[in-house]
Amino acid sequence: QLQLQESGPGLVKPSETLSLTCTVSGGSIIISNYYWGWIRQPPGKGLEWIGSIYYTGNTYYKSSLKSRLTISIDTSEHQFSLKLSSVTAADTAVYFCARHAHNGGVDYWGQGTLVTVSS
Amino acid sequence: QSVLTQPPSVSAAPGQKVTISCSGTSSNIGNFFVSWYQQLPGAAPKLLIYDNDKRPSGIPDRFSGSKSGTSATLVITGLQTGDEADYYCATWDSSLSAHVFGTGTKVTV
Numbered sequence: 001q002l003q004l005q006e007s008g009p010g011l012v013k014p015s016e017t018l019s020l021t022c023t024v025s026g027g028s029i030i031i032s033n034y035y036w037g038w039i040r041q042p043p044g045k046g047l048e049w050i051g052s053i054y055y056t057g058n059t060y061y062k063s064s065l066k067s068r069l070t071i072s073i074d075t076s077e078h079q080f081s082l083k084l085s086s087v088t089a090a091d092t093a094v095y096f097c098a099r100h101a102h103n104g105g106v107d108y109w110g111q112g113t114l115v116t117v118s119s
Numbered sequence: 120q121s122v123l124t125q126p127p128s129v130s131a132a133p134g135q136k137v138t139i140s141c142s143g144t145s146s147n148i149g150n151f152f153v154s155w156y157q158q159l160p161g162a163a164p165k166l167l168i169y170d171n172d173k174r175p176s177g178i179p180d181r182f183s184g185s186k187s188g189t190s191a192t193l194v195i196t197g198l199q200t201g202d203e204a205d206y207y208c209a210t211w212d213s214s215l216s217a218h219v220f221g222t223g224t225k226v227t228v
Contacts, residue, residue, distance in 0.1 A: 048220065049218035096164075102211075105166045105209075109164060
């Protein structure tokens with residue numbers, strides 16, 4: 001059974017960079033036709049897709065976050081990562097890593113990790 | 120603000136049926152597959168429906184999805200107390216070049 005697990009600091013200061021890693025286990029991160037993505041959910045609000053990466057390293061991001069966002073993948077470590085720079089309180093959210101087909105469902109999700117932006 | 124509109128809440132008695140709508144445009148639902156998710160309190164979302172009307176293994180047939188034009192619908196029959204959750208639709212939006220989620224619907228049983 002494929003499992004995804006987010007890791008990283010739960011508290012980030014304003015203007016700093018939020019960094020999270022997702023470790024994939026129980027299956028290969030090198031898989032055709034599926035992407036590895038990040039989705040966030042501010043407290044009490046809905047879901048927002050942030051960006052995704054293919055095992056080849058090809059990425060695509062939400063346009064409003066593109067200037068601050070970097071998603072990378074390390075297939076040898078079975079991990080993919082998120083870096084979001086210049087964070088503000090608006091970036092406070094539960095961050096989920098996930099697997100999805102490009103135009104299909106998100107079939108595997110991590111449990112999510114709360115990241116709070118505060119001084 | 121999401122481009123996919125859902126009713127904020129729906130409710131029904133145990134054993135009854137609820138219908139959740141997801142309204143979009145030709146840039147999203149009208150031309151792309153829709154998926155649906157159930158999010159129990161404090162948990163990650165769970166895939167219920169993909170490709171408009173397909174159920175992943177393990178999802179009971181009480182959950183069904185459909186799409187017509189620029190709208191999609193999730194129907195839950197034989198409601199159970201364990202179905203109390205938030206439900207989200209999702210698809211690709213070609214104008215935004217982004218995956219988009221609906222506004223979410225809280226189901227109360």
